[in-house]
Amino acid sequence: MAVGAVTGTRDLDALRSWNAHWRGLRVAVLGLSMTGFSVADTLAELGAEVLVLSESASEEYARLLPVIGARLHVGALSSVPAELVDFDPEVVVASPGFAPHHPVIAWTRERGTALWGDIELAWRVRDKVLRPDGTPADWVLITGTNGKTTTTQLTATMLVAGGLRAAPCGNIGVPILDAVRDPSGFDVLVVEVSSHQLWYLSLQEGSEPVSPFASVCLNLADDHLQWHGSFAAYRDAKAVVYQHTRVACVYNKSDVATRIMVEEADVVDGCRAIGFDLGVPGPSDLGIVDGIVVDRAFLEDRRTSALEITTLDELAAQGLNAPHIVANILAASALARALDVPPARIAEALRSFRLDAHRIEVVATAGGITWIDDSKATNPHAAASSLAAFPGAVWVVGGDMKGVDIGDLVAARGPSVKAVIVIGVERAPITEAFARHAPAIPVIEVDHAQTEDVMADVIAAAARIARDGDVVLLAPAAASFDQFDSYADRGRRFAKAVREWTSSSAPQTPNETGATDGGGADDHDDLADPSGR
Numbered sequence: 001m002a003v004g005a006v007t008g009t010r011d012l013d014a015l016r017s018w019n020a021h022w023r024g025l026r027v028a029v030l031g032l033s034m035t036g037f038s039v040a041d042t043l044a045e046l047g048a049e050v051l052v053l054s055e056s057a058s059e060e061y062a063r064l065l066p067v068i069g070a071r072l073h074v075g076a077l078s079s080v081p082a083e084l085v086d087f088d089p090e091v092v093v094a095s096p097g098f099a100p101h102h103p104v105i106a107w108t109r110e111r112g113t114a115l116w117g118d119i120e121l122a123w124r125v126r127d128k129v130l131r132p133d134g135t136p137a138d139w140v141l142i143t144g145t146n147g148k149t150t151t152t153q154l155t156a157t158m159l160v161a162g163g164l165r166a167a168p169c170g171n172i173g174v175p176i177l178d179a180v181r182d183p184s185g186f187d188v189l190v191v192e193v194s195s196h197q198l199w200y201l202s203l204q205e206g207s208e209p210v211s212p213f214a215s216v217c218l219n220l221a222d223d224h225l226q227w228h229g230s231f232a233a234y235r236d237a238k239a240v241v242y243q244h245t246r247v248a249c250v251y252n253k254s255d256v257a258t259r260i261m262v263e264e265a266d267v268v269d270g271c272r273a274i275g276f277d278l279g280v281p282g283p284s285d286l287g288i289v290d291g292i293v294v295d296r297a298f299l300e301d302r303r304t305s306a307l308e309i310t311t312l313d314e315l316a317a318q319g320l321n322a323p324h325i326v327a328n329i330l331a332a333s334a335l336a337r338a339l340d341v342p343p344a345r346i347a348e349a350l351r352s353f354r355l356d357a358h359r360i361e362v363v364a365t366a367g368g369i370t371w372i373d374d375s376k377a378t379n380p381h382a383a384a385s386s387l388a389a390f391p392g393a394v395w396v397v398g399g400d401m402k403g404v405d406i407g408d409l410v411a412a413r414g415p416s417v418k419a420v421i422v423i424g425v426e427r428a429p430i431t432e433a434f435a436r437h438a439p440a441i442p443v444i445e446v447d448h449a450q451t452e453d454v455m456a457d458v459i460a461a462a463a464r465i466a467r468d469g470d471v472v473l474l475a476p477a478a479a480s481f482d483q484f485d486s487y488a489d490r491g492r493r494f495a496k497a498v499r500e501w502t503s504s505s506a507p508q509t510p511n512e513t514g515a516t517d518g519g520g521a522d523d524h525d526d527l528a529d530p531s532g533r
Contacts, residue, residue: 010090012114013206018128023047028084030104031095032057032072035118037064038175039093042125044068045181051087053077053104080107089113093121096171096196099227117200119193122176123210129185137186139210140335143193143241144218144252146382147328148172150359151218152192154332154349159188161349162341166190171197188213188339196227199237211268214338215241216250216331220257221381226403239264245271248338250331253277253285272297274338276330278323281306286330286337288312293330298337309333309343310350318350322360324385358491360386366502368468374475375491380409383477387413393471394462396494398424399478406477407433414438419465421446421458425482451483455497463501 010025025048029040032054043050050070057074065072073083080103092108093116099105108115126136142152152168159166169179170191179189191212193201201210217238228234235257242249242265249267251258253275262273274284274297281287281296283303288294291313294306310329315321320329333346355361358375365371372390377383379402387395395417397406410433414420419442422430427445434443442465446457462472474494476487484490 012091016124016206016208018046018125020124024049025091026087026089027051027091027093028053028087028089029070029093029095030054030077030098032061032065033095033097034173035175036095037061038177039095039118039121040065040070041068042121042177042181043093044070046125051084051089053081053084077102077104079103091116093118094200096194096200099196100199100233101229114205115200115203117197118175118177119170119191119197119201119210120204122180123208125177126180128181129183131185131187137180138188138213138339140188140190140339141193141210141212141215141241141245142190142218142331142335143195143198143238144216145221145238145379146377146385147218147324147331148192148194149376150325150355151216151328151332152190153356154329154353155335156190157353158332158336158341158346158349159190159339162336162339162345164188164339164341168192190335193241195234195237198240199228199233202237202240209244211244211246212241213246214248214250214335215245216335217241217252217258217261218328218331219252219255219381221379222404235261242267244268248272248274248334250274250276250334250338252327252331253279253287254327274334276327276334278326278330286334288326293326293333295333295337295343297334298340307343310347314347315350318353319355319362320350320353322385322389324382324389325355325360358488360389361491361495363495363498364502368470369463369466370471371494371498371502372471372473373491373494374473375480375487375494377475377477378479378487380404380406380477383475384409384413386473386475387417390471390473391416392418393473394419394421394466396421396423396458396462396472396474397477398422398427398430399476399480399484399490400424400482401426401429401478406430407437409477410434411437414441417441418470419444421461423454423458423476423483424478451493454483455493456500458494459497459501 027043027048027050029036029052032052040050040052052070053073055077091114130136142148149172152172156166156168164187166188167179167186168190169176171194172192176191239261242261246268249262251262254277276286279287280289284297286295292311293309296302296306299307312321336346358373361373363371363373374386377386414434415438421444423446431443444461448454448457466472480487480490
């Protein structure tokens with residue numbers, strides 16, 4: 001591996017403002033996804049000298065880079081390109097798809113070059129647009145193995161209902177640097193952060209680290225072990241979300257790992273630990289009492305009283321009563337309450353909130369069978385939540401397991417399903433797990449290599465098994481890229497096959513919103529391409 005000497009003498013700790021001296025700084029940007037382009041565009045606007053390196057580039061981004069004044073190198077990154085060595089970067093900013101063991105990341109760290117992610121860069125230039133009082137927007141950071149996107153959307157919706165200018169951004173699909181540079185400005189940025197982004201954030205140095213107003217890790221379970229190398233490394237990355245939090249560290253009382261993260265975090269003096277779960281809350285918690293969602297954390301007399309936010313009946317009327325969704329609502333409510341949003345405004349936000357497509361979405365009900373698309377359940381922990389919400393379902397499972405063992409999930413939930421339909425290129429780990437832990441459950445493999453055929457066969461197999469009152473649940477417990485373009489593509493194809501089957505066999509009842517399809521890009525937690533695509 002070629003290693004060049006670091007020749008830059010720039011004081012990087014002085015680069016803590018949009019108005020700092022960025023001009024001429026040599027920055028290599030790894031990856032040309034939405035995140036990578038937002039990084040390059042920001043740095044070019046600051047006057048830095050930018051070299052973007054990616055294994056592939058869309059026609060649009062390749063055309064735009066020279067327009068903004070950045071250079072592009074497209075080619076294999078399995079070894080360090082000579083162009084990068086010759087460029088001699090003072091800073092490398094990597095897209096989240098680049099794992100710690102990637103050759104270019106290893107080269108960067110070995111030579112002692114500063115290695116940032118997009119979150120650190122955004123924090124350094126967060127004063128680009130200021131609030132009326134002259135301060136930059138507050139940040140709320142949200143992570144967890146599952147529920148990040150829903151909680152981010154819920155929190156932003158609640159803050160807006162409370163009169164704040166808030167925007168969801170980060171891993172949710174809108175790069176944080178685009179939000180920071182939005183000329184309209186915001187009071188609060190609600191930032192979804194993946195474990196990949198948090199690993200890069202763990203490398204930050206200097207006098208002004210990222211310091212969110214409030215933060216939460218929703219839960220922790222095996223995921224992304226190939227990227228991080230071990231569960232311990234994955235856990236340590238997630239724990240970074242709480243570092244330097246100023247006002248409220250929100251944690252899941254039902255997940256001891258998140259409590260330990262808070263206990264071990266280096267936070268600002270006066271920061272509070274706020275718990276949530278589906279049980280009766282303690283004096284600094286949010287929870288449920290007699291079917292009422294209550295706040296016992298953000299009121300003066302929290303030892304003897306509580307504030308009502310909403311009820312489980314009201315959430316059920318909105319299709320928001322699945323246990324894992326209620327947990328997300330509690331977490332989002334805690335974050336909103338930390339920012340002084342009144343309970344009545346939170347309740348108002350919940351009355352208008354709808355889950356995204358591919359998140360426990362009822363595609364159709366026909367012939368007494370309910371077909372549910374939870375393609376966003378891209379790991380076993382997420383699938384476990386769906387299976388708990390729909391016991392006895394015909395379970396459609398499989399895909400790219402990302403190095404995670406599905407055995408524990410099958411042992412816990414497999415015996416209670418009616419049947420299992422296994423998709424994916426590598427199905428043996430799932431079928432073997434059922435043979436060990438739930439041998440009485442019917443197992444059907446769909447072995448089509450052609451993407452166009454997969455879901456048609458799934459629906460045909462499910463229709464042969466399901467009866468009046470049954471649920472057919474797509475909760476793959478795996479990423480999608482072995483057979484599909486994204487989890488959204490997987491969900492769309494499932495919904496299309498359901499519609500085709502129901503239109504030919506029985507009257508269809510659409511879900512309440514009338515939606516049976518939806519878009520949306522994969523978040524970084526379903527990314528596998530080191531180019532950042």
